[in-house]
Amino acid sequence: MSDFLGAQLPSRKSPREAARPSPARSPSNRQRTGSPVPSLSSLRALDWFVFFLADVQTGFGAFVSVYLTTQKWTQTDIGLVLTVGAFAGLVGQIPGGAIVDATRSARWVAAVAVATVGISAFALAVAPVFLVVFASRILQAGASCVLGPSIAAISLGLVGHRLISARLGRNAAFASVGSGLAAAGMGACAYYISDRAAFILVASMALPALFALFHIRTHEIDPTNAHGGVAKPEHRNTIAGLLSLFEIRPLLIFAGCIALFQLANAAMLPLAASMMTLRSSRFATILVATSIVAPQLIVAVLSPWVGHRAELWGRRPLLVLCFAALAVRGLLFAFLINPYLLMAAQLLDGVSGAALAVLVPLIIADVSGETGHFNLAQGAVGCAVGVGASISTTLAGYVSDRFDSQTAFLMMAGFGLLGLSAVSLAMPETRPPPED
Amino acid sequence: MIEVGSLMQWIRRLQRLTVATKMNGHVATSILGASPRRFLYEEAAVLVALALLGAQAPARAATRNPAQLPWRSAQATSSPQPTAPPPSQQPAAAPPLPQPTAAAPAPPPPAAAPSPQNDDTTKEEKTTVPATVVGGEQLESVLGIEALSSTGDDMGRIVDIIVDRTGQVRAAIIDFGGFLGVGSRKIAVDWRSLHFDPKKAGAVVVNLTKDQLRVAPVYKAAEPVVMIGGPAAKP
Numbered sequence: 001m002s003d004f005l006g007a008q009l010p011s012r013k014s015p016r017e018a019a020r021p022s023p024a025r026s027p028s029n030r031q032r033t034g035s036p037v038p039s040l041s042s043l044r045a046l047d048w049f050v051f052f053l054a055d056v057q058t059g060f061g062a063f064v065s066v067y068l069t070t071q072k073w074t075q076t077d078i079g080l081v082l083t084v085g086a087f088a089g090l091v092g093q094i095p096g097g098a099i100v101d102a103t104r105s106a107r108w109v110a111a112v113a114v115a116t117v118g119i120s121a122f123a124l125a126v127a128p129v130f131l132v133v134f135a136s137r138i139l140q141a142g143a144s145c146v147l148g149p150s151i152a153a154i155s156l157g158l159v160g161h162r163l164i165s166a167r168l169g170r171n172a173a174f175a176s177v178g179s180g181l182a183a184a185g186m187g188a189c190a191y192y193i194s195d196r197a198a199f200i201l202v203a204s205m206a207l208p209a210l211f212a213l214f215h216i217r218t219h220e221i222d223p224t225n226a227h228g229g230v231a232k233p234e235h236r237n238t239i240a241g242l243l244s245l246f247e248i249r250p251l252l253i254f255a256g257c258i259a260l261f262q263l264a265n266a267a268m269l270p271l272a273a274s275m276m277t278l279r280s281s282r283f284a285t286i287l288v289a290t291s292i293v294a295p296q297l298i299v300a301v302l303s304p305w306v307g308h309r310a311e312l313w314g315r316r317p318l319l320v321l322c323f324a325a326l327a328v329r330g331l332l333f334a335f336l337i338n339p340y341l342l343m344a345a346q347l348l349d350g351v352s353g354a355a356l357a358v359l360v361p362l363i364i365a366d367v368s369g370e371t372g373h374f375n376l377a378q379g380a381v382g383c384a385v386g387v388g389a390s391i392s393t394t395l396a397g398y399v400s401d402r403f404d405s406q407t408a409f410l411m412m413a414g415f416g417l418l419g420l421s422a423v424s425l426a427m428p429e430t431r432p433p434p435e436d
Numbered sequence: 437m438i439e440v441g442s443l444m445q446w447i448r449r450l451q452r453l454t455v456a457t458k459m460n461g462h463v464a465t466s467i468l469g470a471s472p473r474r475f476l477y478e479e480a481a482v483l484v485a486l487a488l489l490g491a492q493a494p495a496r497a498a499t500r501n502p503a504q505l506p507w508r509s510a511q512a513t514s515s516p517q518p519t520a521p522p523p524s525q526q527p528a529a530a531p532p533l534p535q536p537t538a539a540a541p542a543p544p545p546p547a548a549a550p551s552p553q554n555d556d557t558t559k560e561e562k563t564t565v566p567a568t569v570v571g572g573e574q575l576e577s578v579l580g581i582e583a584l585s586s587t588g589d590d591m592g593r594i595v596d597i598i599v600d601r602t603g604q605v606r607a608a609i610i611d612f613g614g615f616l617g618v619g620s621r622k623i624a625v626d627w628r629s630l631h632f633d634p635k636k637a638g639a640v641v642v643n644l645t646k647d648q649l650r651v652a653p654v655y656k657a658a659e660p661v662v663m664i665g666g667p668a669a670k671p
Contacts, residue, residue, distance in 0.1 A: 062617030069593050069611065072579040187616055273619025274654075277612070281647050288615040401656060 038158040038220040045215035046158065047174045049110075050151060052209035054178030056117050057147075059202035060085075060140050062270075063186060064124070067195045071128040081130075085137035089145060090386035096145030097379020098238045100153055101372075107221065110150040111213055113143040118206025125199035148382060149375035152361040157221035161369065161432070165362055169307020172357035173300045180296030187289055241373045245380060250367045253426050255384040257319070258360065260419035261352075262388030264326055264412040267396030269349065271405055272333050272342055280339040287339055291346040298350025299357060306358045314431045315363055316423070322355035323420035330413025334406050366430035573637075582639045583610050583630075589646050598624060598661065607663040609655050610642070624655040629665030 068078050103109050120136035120143075151171065159167045182202055189198040245251060273288045280287055306318055325348045332345035361378065368377035392412070400408040583591040596609040607624040614620030629643040642649070644665050652664045 064617070066611075066614075066617040066620075069595055070580045072577050074579065075595055183616060190616070270618055273614065274621055277614060277619045277621055278650055281650065284613050284619075284650070285615050288613075288619040292615060292618060 039217065042158060042216045042220050045212045046154065047170065049209055049212040049216070050171050051174040051178040052205045052212060053114060053147065053151070054175040055182040055205035056114070056121060056202055056209060057144060058179045058182035059121055059186065059199055060137075060144075063190075063195075063198070064137075066190075067124075067199060068128060068133065070195050073128075077130060081133055081137055084134065085141050086386070086390060088138045089141035090383060090390065092142045092145035093382035093386060094238075094242065094376065094379040096142065097149045097375040097377070097382070098241075099146060100149040100375035101238075101241075105218070105221075106150040106153040106157065107213060107216060107218060109146055110154065111210060113146040113150070114206055114209050114213065116140070116143040117147075118203055118209075121199060121203030121206065125196050125203055145379065145382065149378040152365070152378060153375055154216065154221055155361075156365060156374070158216070160222070161365065164365060165310045165358070166304070166307045168358045168361055169304040169310075172303035172307075172354065175357070176296040176299035176303070176353070180293045180300070183292055183296070184289070238376065241371070241376055242380065244371060245368065245373060245377050248367055248371075250428050250430055251364070251377060251381075253422070253428075254363055254367070254430075255381045257323075257419050257422050257427060258356075258381060259384040259388035260415055260422065261323065261326060261356070262385050263392045263395075264330060264415035264419065265349075265352065266389035266392040268330065268333060268409070268412055269346065270393070271396055271400060271408060272346060275333075275405060276339045276342055279337065279342075284339070287343050291343045294343075294347055295350035295353060298347060299354040302351065302354035303358050306354050310358060310362060311431070314429050315359055315366070316427060316429045318355050318359055319423045319427060320420065322352045322359070323416060323423050325349075325351040325355075327413050327416035327420055330409055330416050334409035334413060363430050366432060576637060578608070578640075583608075583625075583642050584639055585642055585645060587645075591642055591646065591649060592620070592623075594640065595622065598663075607661065608640075610649070612649055621650075622655045623649055623652045624661050624663045625649070626663040626665035628667045 065078050065082060068081070100106055100109055116139050120140040123132050123136045152168070155167050155171060156164055182205070185201060186198040189201050269291070273291065276287045276291070277284045310318055329345055329348040329352075332348075333342065336342055336345060360381065364377050364381060365374060368374050371377075396408045396412065399411055578594055578597060580593055580595070582593055585591055592610045592612040594608045595611045597605055598607040598609065600606050605627045607626055608630060609622050610625050611620050612623050625642060625644070631641045631643065633639070633641060642665070648664065653662050655661060
C-alpha cells in the first residue's frame with residue numbers, strides 16, 4: 001500500500017480475503033489466473049449508482065449561473081465563483097486520484113464524496129449567499145475529482161481487467177441516460193416551478209445514489225484489482241508515483257491526445273448553442289435543449305457497443321473514430337447556417353462522447369495497471385483534460401470576439417485534426433494480448 | 437443614549453480592572469499606584485473611544501443622503517416622499533427612521549414629533565438631513581428580474597445596468613435565450629425601451645419582439661455597445 005497518509009501499511013489480508021481462496025499473484029501477473037464473479041445485484045447496484053450520480057452532477061454545470069442570476073447575483077460574482085470551482089476541479093484531480101489509490105475501500109471514499117455533493121447541492125438551493133456558494137462549488141469540485149476514479153476502481157474491483165471494457169460501456173450508458181434525464185427534468189422544473197426547485201430535485205438524487213452504493217457488496221470488490229491488479233505498488237509515495245507515471249510513454253501520448261480533444265471540444269457546444277439562439281426565431285430553446293439531451297441518448301446507445309468492440313477490434317480504431325467525429329463536427333459548425341442542421345451536427349458529439357467515456361478509463365487501466373497507480377493516473381489525465389477545457393473556452397471566446405464564430409469553429413476543427421493525426425501516428429495499441 | 441459622564445465611569449472601571457490583573461492578583465483600590473506606562477495605554481484608549489463617538493455623528497449624516505440615486509428619475513414612485521423630521525405622519529409600517537443619532541441603539545419612533553435635542557448636542561449643532569422613506573414592497577432590486585415582451589414572451593433576465601459617466605442609466609443587459617444556461621446571449625437594451633408596470637412586480641416589459649432582440653450583437657464591455665431599442669422603438 002502506498003503511504004500517502006504517511007503510514008507504512010503492511011499488505012495484510014483481511015479475514016474475508018483469507019477465507020476466499022485466491023491464487024498466488026506475482027506483481028507482473030495481472031489477474032490471468034481467474035476473474036472474480038460478482039453477484040448480479042452488485043452489478044445492478046453499480047448501474048443505478050452511476051445513474052443517480054450523473055443526475056446529481058448535472059446540476060452543477062452552466063445552470064448554476066442561471067440560478068444565481070435569479071438570486072440577484074452580479075455577473076462578476078458569478079464569474080468568480082465559477083472560475084474558482086473550475087480551478088478547484090482542476091487542482092484536485094491528482095490528489096483525488098491519490099486518495100482513491102491510498103484507501104483500501106473505494107466504496108467509503110465514494111460514499112463520502114456523494115454525500116458531499118448532495119450537501120453542497122442542498123446548500124446551494126437553500127442558502128445562495130456568497131460564502132455558502134463558494135464553499136459549495138469547491139466541495140463539489142473536490143468530490144467529483146474523487147468520484148471519477150473511484151467509480152472506475154469499483155468497477156475494476158468487481159469485474160477484473162478482462163471484463164472491464166464491457167462494464168465501462170455499461171457505466172457510460174447509465175451515466176449518460178442519467179444526465180440526459182436530469183437535464184430534461186431540471187429544464188421542466190425550472191420552467192414550471194422555479195430554478196430553486198430544479199436544484200432541490202438534483203440534490204435529492206444523492207440519496208438513491210448512496211442507497212445504491214451500499215448495495216454493492218464489499219467483499220466482491222477485490223482491492224487488488226481495484227488498484228490495477230498489483231498488491232503493492234512500486235512507489236510508496238504520491239510524488240514518486242506521479243513521476244514514475246511520466247515514464248510511461250503511452251500514457252503521456254494518450255494524455256496529450258485527450259487534452260487536444262478537450263481543447264477542440266469544450267467550447268464547441270456553448271458557441272454552437274449561441275449560434276442557434278441567434279439564428280432561430282421560435283424554437284431556439286427547444287433546439288438547444290435537444291442538442292444537450294440527444295447526444296446523451298446517443299452515448300447511451302453506443303457506449304455498450306464501443307465497450308464490446310474495444311475488446312474485439314482494439315482501442316485504436318475507436319480512438320480514430322472519436323477524433324474523426326470531432327473534426328467533422330467542427331467543420332460542419334463552421335460552414336452550416338441553418339440552426340436545425342447545427343443541431344444535427346451536434347449529434348456527432350454523442351459519437352465522440354460514447355467512445356471517450358469507455359476508452360479513457362480503459363486505456364488508463366491498460367497502461368498503468370502494472371504500477372498500481374491506476375487512480376493516480378486517472379487523476380493526472382483528468383488534470384490534462386481540465387487544462388485543455390479551460391484553455392479551449394478562453395481561446396474560443398477570444399477568437400470569436402476578435403474575428404467571428406466561423407474562425408473559432410475552424411480553429412477548433414484544426415485542433416481536432418491535430419489530435420486525429422496524433423492518434424493515428426503516435427498512439428500505440430494498448431489492448432493486452434489475448435490469453436491462450 | 438450613552439452619555440459622556442457614564443462613559444468615563446466605565447473607562448475608569450476598565451482601568452482598575454486592567455491594573456488589577458496586571459499586578460498579579462493584588463487588587464488595587466486606586467489607580468494612583470499604577471505605573472505611568474499603563475496610564476498611557478488607558479488614556480490612549482479613552483481618546484480613541486471619544487474620537488470614535490465624535491466621528492460617528494457626521495458619518496451617519498453623510499450616508500443617509502439618497503438624493504443622488506440616478507434612477508429615481510426613471511421610475512415613477514407612487515407614494516409621497518416626506519423628509520424627516522417629523523416622522524409621526526408616517527404610516528406605522530414604515531421602516532426605522534434615518535435620524536442622525538450617534539447612539540448605537542436607536543430609540544423607537546415616538547408618537548409625538550421627536551425633537552433632535554437628545555442628539556449629542558454637546559459636540560455639534562443640530563443638523564437636518566433630507567431622507568426619503570418608501571415602503572419596502574414598492575421597491576425591488578432590478579438584478580435578475582424577468583424581461584417579457586409586450587405579448588408576454590419570455591425574453592430572459594436582467595443581469596446588469598449600464599450607466600454613462602454622468603450617472604444616467606443608459607441600458608440594461610438582458611441574458612437572452614438558452615437552455616439551462618447554455619447558449620444564452622447578453623444583449624444591451626436601451627433603458628427607454630423598458631417599462632415597469634406598477635401592477636406587476638418582479639417583471640419588466642420590453643418594447644421589442646424576440647426577433648428584434650435575437651439578432652442584436654452580443655454585449656461586450658469596453659467595446660462600442662449597441663443598445664437596441666429607444667424611445668421610438670415599436671414592437
